[in-house]
Amino acid sequence: MIGMDKTKYNQLKNGIVFVIGLMMAFGAIRHNYVLSMVTVVPGIVVLYTLRKGVSEVVHDERTAVIQHKAASRTLGYMTALMGLSGLVLVEMSFRGYSEIRDVGYAFAYMANIILGVYALFTWYYGKQMGD
Amino acid sequence: MENNLRVLRAMKNITQDQLAQELGVTRQTIHAVESGKYNPSLELAFKMAEYFEKAIEEIFVYKKG
Structure with a gap:
């Protein structure tokens, strides 16, 4: 994933955010807050790791x-x-x-x-x- | 604040993307500065001045009001 361009990063980011949202909603509906937490924390870590691998500047x-x-x-x-x-x-x-x-x-x-x-x-x- | 960034970039014959890479910012930031929607930090203004080998006043023109 090192050297990934910004478009690819944005696509992956949107996908991951969508999955996190879905899991949080599912967790809330099922009253399973542990499920929400175990999705959010790794999700943030994955997003952070992906951003570090982008070859272009994404944050200035x-x-x-x-x-x-x-x-x-x-x-x-x-x-x-x-x-x-x-x-x-x-x-x-x-x-x-x-x-x-x-x-x-x-x-x-x-x-x-x-x-x-x-x-x-x-x-x-x-x-x-x-x- | 007005600026001559677009003119200077054209004189160097480089794209917004290339300038952004040289200065370590996004292409959108260069576009925003050129269109007057965003005033860069002093640090970025100095980087631009250094890149174009100009004084800051030759790139940016302060207009009162």
Whole structure:
């Protein structure tokens, strides 16, 4: 696989990601989370190994910027969505749906934890870059 | 930021792919720089200047606003 071109790599990558997705879905349907884990971890290792074997450049500063922006946007939207969902679920739990209260609190706490970790890393990288 | 990368590349008679390989980036990055969609890092700008044997100001033109 050493010296593989980018097209071949992309085809293999898409195939592997599809299989991982399929196995995760299967694992979730069957409530077999071990199956999901044993698929994801080797899948990531295989993808990483394949990428190292590509003769062309597949990751550079522009792709890093794209990934950074996408990750930032995803974090922002998902945290807001999680926090809001948490509040809605907790509110609904006081109006007759008491069984969803724990899920609501879990969402709200998770949103807070993500924001805390984000603040921590912002502080850390700020220190590294001269703050 | 404007740049003369496309002109300089044409003068050297090389493709985007060849330039990308010389600079260690993807062809899409060269295309994005040429079309003004992406401003390269200082490091990549220096690499371009070194490759074309030009000063950075001869490749990139800063426009205010």
